[in-house]
Amino acid sequence: MNDDFESIVRQISSVLLGKEVQVRLALTCLFARGHLLIEDLPGIGKTTLAKVLAKCLGMEFQRIQFTSDMLPGDILGVSIFDQNAAAFHFHPGPVFTQVLLADEINRATPKTQSALLEAMEEQQVTIEGETRALAKPFFVVATQNPLEHSGTFPLPESQLDRFLMRIQLGYPDRAAEKKILQGVGAQSILEDMNTCQMHDSVLNIQAKISQVHASDTFIDYLQDIIAFTRTSPHFYVGLSPRAGLALQQAARSWAHLHGRDYMVPEDLQVVLPWVTGHRLRSRAEGMEIPRNKLMELFAQVPVPL
Amino acid sequence: MMKMPPPHKTLLPILFALVVAILPHIVRLPLWIIFWCAGMWGYQVGTLKSGWPGPGIVLRRILTGIGIAGLLLTYTTRLGPDAYLGLLAIMAALKPFEMLSHRDRMITVFLAYFIVITSLFQSETLAITLYMFVSVGITTAVLVRINDPEGRFSNNLKLSGVIMAQAMPLMAVLFLLFPRIQGSLFGLSLMGGAKSGFSDSMSPGSVSMLVENDAVAFRAEFDGWIPPPELRYWRGIVFENFDGRKWSMERQTPETTGLLSGSQAAAYTINLEPHQGRWLFALEMPSQIPRSAILFTDNTLRSRRPVFKTLRYSLSSNTRYDAGTEDPDHLLRLTRLPEALNPQAIELAKEITQTAGGVDEKIDRILQFFEAGGFVYTLQPPRLGRHPVDDFLFKSKKGYCEHYASAFAVMMRAVGIPARIVGGYLGGERNPYGNFLVVRQNDAHVWVEVWHPDRGWLRVDPTAVVAPERITGGMEEALGQTGLMRKYFGGISNLMDQIRFGWEAISAGFSAWFQGYSYEQQRALLEKIGITADNWTSSLKALAILLLILVVATAGAIAFIVLKPNSRKPDAIRKHYTLFSEKLDRAGLTRKPGMGPLDYAAYASKNRPDLTRRIMEITDLYIGLRYQGHPSKTALADFIKKIREFKPVIK
Known part of the structure; x- marks a missing residue:
């Protein structure tokens, strides 16, 4: 077990009560250099999760509330003419940070959405012909409200693909909710929270994750999974090679955070529904496949011995 | 780079x-x-x-x-x-x-x-x-x-x-x-010089060169009866012209139906080592000859092509044979001698046979002269001068088959009896591991044939009179070498003989089956599989077709192995992990196909805490072998051992 990781998980879970799995997944996503999409109702703790992650890992935090009248400049920044200096002066937007919470990303117009998504992909932005590098590490947590559809621009599949994982937080269980109501995991704690003790920087951990060994047997299993999505009648389209790389990267991160420098099939199985959930659709209904059903389907793929 | x-x-x-x-x-x-x-x-x-x-x-x-x-x-x-x-x-x-x-x-x-x-x-x-x-x-x-x-x-x-x-x-x-080319490859004479065999003429010393060579001349496999040593005269070449020093061949004409009748037949197959010439060897006298041979009027056989490769041919011979017929003019020529050469020999022959009555007696008298004349059989005779026969008969008195045959033939002709010299091999070693004789270059021999007015051509071997051991025991015995060998190296020599005979037998098989595989055998084989190969180009076609089939079949097999989807060879790790899960299965802990090793171990341990330690050991080893980068050298052996020892008690 990776002790640093376990203590971070404990610390975050003391603020975000009853959501340990999601915390682990969010950290896995961050260390895998991926971006996270949280799809849930308001008030569940999405913002808290993003904030506490940034705080705990000692990263800068910015938040953008997406609205329909938002322009790309509102995210990336604008150059404004400074009369005193008689020159244009660049005012960086909220994207120049380490952890960016993009709240209700589906409310913005596709033009604005794509400005952010391009930044996520390229790790840099081009404003008025000038290319500016983003911070490292750069981690976007975007949220979507799955229920409200009027006046929203749902992300197309090609854009969804930019997010390594999509998770749901869900309601807390009764015991956790009781603690929330008792004020145990309150905002006040978040304010007082210190940066977690870590022996390695986030960038170093990210570098180490790329070194996690993928054995032939593991790659066989991963390929079997990918081939299954392409040949099984349950899926509308199979996983792309990029999705395959994403799966491997997520499994690497999970394995490393759980103290292994190699991957076992279980590492893949854990991240599987979260990495593929927003990338696969059922052939029959054309709808997304519920997580339980997805796990059942993948359980049909035998693990190579 | x-x-x-x-x-x-x-x-x-x-x-x-x-x-x-x-x-x-x-x-x-x-x-x-x-x-x-x-x-x-x-x-x-x-x-x-x-x-x-x-x-x-x-x-x-x-x-x-x-x-x-x-x-x-x-x-x-x-x-x-x-x-x-x-x-x-x-x-x-x-x-x-x-x-x-x-x-x-x-x-x-x-x-x-x-x-x-x-x-x-x-x-x-x-x-x-x-x-x-x-x-x-x-x-x-x-x-x-x-x-x-x-x-x-x-x-x-x-x-x-x-x-x-x-x-x-x-x-x-x-x-x-591959097409067996009739004739020699690229028309090259592959040997540098004449390694073996005879040449068109016989001059003093030519046979002794052969005698120093113990290479195999040919092997003869017999169907049944093998003639005794004194009948093993392998006829190869006949010299009829004598210029006083050198015997040479006459230009003979091929004979179509001139095979002599006779009795005591031996049937045999000869594997003749290449000798670049065309003569073929046969026991005296051939009665059935192979298709590839031509019979000449002097009862010698010749191949249609020079023997550049090992040649295998079957024939039979009658060791007792009847007189043939001969053209009187030809016989007359065989009594001619060059004038003014070897006068003493001619004189001596006439003197000895003066009182003799018939041809038989004349032959006997001259043979008696050789027997009693104090002649010595040796392979290192002194050089002879301008009258070689005279020098041999009256001065040196030392020589081997060539000298005796030559002198005898000259003396026969001197008294008017047609005589000629026959060259070939005498003897052959019988191999106890097979019904065959090995004839070596040092079995080379020449003898004399004289024409008897009633009985036709008679074989007379003057060497037999001087050194009878040469006929029955071969060259070594005649020279008295084997006696010494046996005396000093008796036991070893016997063992060596056994090894030599065994090796000979294997060589004979090799020679017969591999070297003797010629155009004729290949044609017979191709006919068996339904291809009529009239010449070597059609067997080239057959080869091309079969090679094409072979190439396509090989490519197909490779493609099948390489392109077969998801072909995972059952290896030792897989085999034994399957065995492990089968053992747990019997204990009621079934592995679902989608279960990874850690999940399975956790599931099994949870239900059978008593097995936890061993399950974990095996699972760790398995993960080490399958998923970790560099498993230790002993890991696989350990893994297999642990699984063999793993015997969960069924509750």
Whole structure:
């Protein structure tokens, strides 16, 4: 077990009560250099999760509330003419940070959405012909409200693909909710929270994750999974090679955070529904496949011995 | 760009391959080329071990020039296979000096292959063939080595063996189907000089050269009865002309139906070693002859083509035979002698037979003269002068079959009896491991045939009178050598004989089945599989078709193996992990196909806490083998052992 990781998980879970799995997944996503999409109702703790992650890992935090009248400049920044200096002066937007919470990303117009998504992909932005590098590490947590559809621009599949994982937080269980109501995991704690003790920087951990060994047997299993999505009648389209790389990267991160420098099939199985959930659709209904059903389907793929 | 391997990893193996390749040629190469090779290779070892300076480009060119000049001086215009071998040897000696690139090393190894191949110009005996296999194996191992200089040489040898084994089916197909060319390859006379056999004429000393040669002349496999030693006269060639010194052949005409009738037949098959000539050997007198042979009026057989390759032919002979007929004019010619030569011999013959009545008595008297005349059988006779027969009969009195036959024939002619000399082999060693005789070059023999007015041609062997052991015991006995051998090396000699006979038997089989596989046998084989091969081009077509089938089949098999989807070979890890899950399955802990090893271990341990430790050990080893980068060397053995020992009690 990776002790640093376990203590971070404990610390975050003391603020975000009853959501340990999601915390682990969010950290896995961050260390895998991926971006996270949280799809849930308001008030569940999405913002808290993003904030506490940034705080705990000692990263800068910015938040953008997406609205329909938002322009790309509102995210990336604008150059404004400074009369005193008689020159244009660049005012960086909220994207120049380490952890960016993009709240209700589906409310913005596709033009604005794509400005952010391009930044996520390229790790840099081009404003008025000038290319500016983003911070490292750069981690976007975007949220979507799955229920409200009027006046929203749902992300197309090609854009969804930019997010390594999509998770749901869900309601807390009764015991956790009781603690929330008792004020145990309150905002006040978040304010007082210190940066977690870590022996390695986030960038170093990210570098180490790329070194996690993928054995032939593991790659066989991963390929079997990918081939299954392409040949099984349950899926509308199979996983792309990029999705395959994403799966491997997520499994690497999970394995490393759980103290292994190699991957076992279980590492893949854990991240599987979260990495593929927003990338696969059922052939029959054309709808997304519920997580339980997805796990059942993948359980049909035998693990190579 | 290929990394240059350090020279010590490749130079010594390459030199080794060259030495192995050239070893069987040592007797054929002139002495200076052997010293040349030894010197160059020795110096190359010196450059490696002691850092001697290598020759520069100018010196290398000068050496090449010297080598070629030496070659031209040695062989002058005789640019036969020996000269090519010499050129190969000279170049193979120089080439290692400039092994700068990978390509140079490859070329040097190919030189070794060429040198190995030249063995085929020399002889195709079993021993040489086996040696060539060894030599090709070593050369291939060196070829593997220069492409993998870091590996161990034993592994190179192993791979070379595998490659050669894989080449075997192709070799078999090519052996069976590659067109057997009628005649010699490229029209070359493959032998440098006459190694064996007889020539068109017989002059003093020609047979004694053969006697020093114990190479196999031919092997005769008998169907049934083998004639006793005194009847083993293998007729090859007849000399009818005598110029006073030298006996030579008459131009004979082929005979169509002139086979002599007789009795006491022996049927046999001869595997004749190549001798470049056309004569074929047969027991006296042939009664049935092979299709490939032509019978001449003097009862000798000739092949239609010179014998450049081992020739296998079947025939039968009557060891007792009836008189033929002969043209009186021809008989008259066989009583002629050159004038003014050997006058004493002619005089002596007339003197001895003065009182004799018939032809029989005349023959007997002259034979008696040889028996009582104090003649000595020896292979080192003194030189004879202008009247060789006179010198032999009255001065030296020492000689071997050639001298006796010649003198006897001259004396016969002197008294008016037609006589001629027959050349061939006498004897043959019977091999206890097979019903065959081995006839060697040192069994070469000449004898005399005289014309009896009533009984036709009679075989008279004057040597038998002087040295009867020559007839019954072969050359060694006649010279009194075997007696000594037996006395001093009795036991060993017996054992050696056993080994020799065994080896002979194997060689005979090799000769019959591999070397004797000729155009005729190939045609018979092709006819069996339904291809009529009238000439060697149609067997070339058959070969092309079969090779095409072979190539397509091989490509198909490879494609099947390579392209077969998801072909996962059941390996030891998989096999044993399956065994492990089967054992747990019997204990009621079934693994679902989608379950990873950790989940399965957790599930099994949860239900059977008593097994936890062992399940975890096995699972750790399994994950180590399957998913961790570098499993330890003992991990697999450990894993298999632990699974074998794993016996969950079924509750």
